[in-house]
Amino acid sequence: MQLKKIKGRMAVATCALLQATSPMASAAGSEWDVDTSFLYYGEADGRVQAFEPAIHAGRALGDDDRIELRLVADALTGATPNGAYAIDGVAQTFTTPSGNSSYTIAPGEQPLDDTFHDTRIALGADYTQSLDRMSRIIWGANLSTEYDYLALGVSANYARDFNNRNTTLNIGLGFNNDSVDPEGGVPTEFAPMKVADTGKNVSGDSETKTITDLMIGVTQVVNRKTIVQLNLTLGSVSGYQNDPYKIVTVTADPATGLPVNGTDPSFFDSGVTGNLPYVYEKRPDSRQKNILFFKAMHHLEEDVVDFSYRYYSDDWGINSHTLGLKYRYQLADSYLQPQVRYYSQSAADFYRHNLVLGSDIDVSGNVLVDYASHDYRLAESETITLGLKYGMPMANDSEFSVRAGLITQSVNDGAVPAGQETPDLDAMMLQVNYSFVW
């Protein structure tokens, strides 16, 4: 009884304190919270490198509303796998996406297209509209534009607090409309890559897809030290989902995996027909995803543990598990945060090492399977990331931090001829961040 009385008085006192500080809080709310950041991402062996400066700023509007703005630039260079595989003792010649020039890959080397370069600008805005004391809607809009790709998106997230603000229900709906305008035109699905300057097989100039996501989630304060989150997302993608720059090798003999060559069949006699022994990939035009995401933050009085797990499943046959663990180790005036991430996925049903003449493709070049791709990102794979972050809070609510990470991705190709395996991908990232109040 006594305890209840004290509890009641404490509640009244807390409310009074909050009310007394509210003018200060709204004064502070007229300032911008700014995050500036720079990312360098680099893959080994001359593959992709990205330089990505970004700025994000948010401020309160009135008592309860808030606006957030984001600008990200992205410069990409380097080489990216074209979908064919390395072959011992055989050099392979490919045509660039423009259709106007060619490049040759040495025997035993992974075929990479080094004509790839891109600059991307992405803008985002979120507006938090307070509905009442316990609920709000966050309206979002995004635009991302690059040389051959345009993404436009809108979203709405409804959040409502319950249970003395210890429980929050989140319902989100997102809609994106993307269009791709590939270099050299949209390649005809399953049509052969042609010798340079003999006319690329194209089906048009551009394609589109729509992405719809519905998310239902709950965040829950467990106790003074622990908060957890559970989200279920249902996603649906409809429209063009091929990678227009990826090809699949055609072979007559799966035991050797050698590309069909010469005059048998005459369809792939490149000297006469201009057809190289590679066809452009084809993926389904629909994809349904289910994602379960769990996160827990736990404070150890000094240090903080950040744990997350994601289960992903889609109707392309891809299932994945993602585990993340970060441990924020508090030093005197700064902190160190080791990070580890483990990711594992199964292959898409239509992931193929090659198409076999006779069973998958006939002598006239008609492909007999519904879909095929040799994009390594659709293969069975594992990614391990090890990272370390150092953060240094400074005066006036500002903070400087730097983070480095090493990423290793390994693909399990299954049973393929020796030397044709997808090599591991090693990458490093370096992020520098400065946050301040303006």
Next chain:
Amino acid sequence: MIRITTLVLLMMLAGCAGMGVEPWERDLLAKDSMQLTPDYFENFYDEHIYFSKEASSGGQGVGGGGCGCN
């Protein structure tokens, strides 16, 4: 999976009534380090990198821009 998750979400909502803290016990929860996304761009860059290298993405929320990442 959807049914199980919906059930878990409902159970969480119902079971959550017994959990939580009083307003004056939010000292640790209020810290920046205890926010579900403590570092805006760390999360943003990670999502972007893995989106372009892996077949799975999403889960933390809806919205955000796409890209034709190679």
